[in-house]
Amino acid sequence: MTGINAIVLAGDSKKGFIQEGVNNKSLLPIKGKLMVEYVIDALRESAMIDKISISGSSDILKEHLGDKVDYYMEDRNTLFDNIKAGLEPFANDEAVLVVTSDIPMISGWMITDLVQRCTKQGGDLCYPI
Secondary structure, rough: OOEEEEEEEEOOOOOOOOOOOOOOHHOEOOOOEEEHHHHHHHHHOOEEEEEEEEEEOHHHHHHHHHHHHHEEEEOOHHHHHHHHHHHHHOOOOOOOOEEOOOOOOOOOHHHHHHHHHHHHHOOOOOOOO
C-alpha cells in the first residue's frame, strides 16, 4: 500500500502564551523552524504519504506553511472534533495516518516504517509506543 493521506493535529486548547507571542505549541520556533514544520517536512519526506490535512488555527498555519499542506481545517477546540475535521477531505479513505504537531524529532523514514508495519499487521488501529 502506498499513498495514504495524513492528518496533522495542530490545535491547542490551552489559553495564554506558551512563549511570548506564541499561544499554540505547534508554532514554537526550534532552530529557525516552527515545531509543526518538522512534522510536515517528515511527512513529505515519506513516499508513503500522499496528501496532508492540518487541523488548527488555519490562517496562522497557512501563513507559515503555505502549500506544504493540502487542506487546512479550522480548530474545533476538542481532540475528537479536530480529528473529524481533519478526516473530512479523506472521508472515503480506507486508511489515514493521524499525527500530532509536537513531534519535531520525527523523520520520513520513521513514518515510512510505521505505515509499512501497520499495513502488514492489518489492524484497525495502530499506535506506536
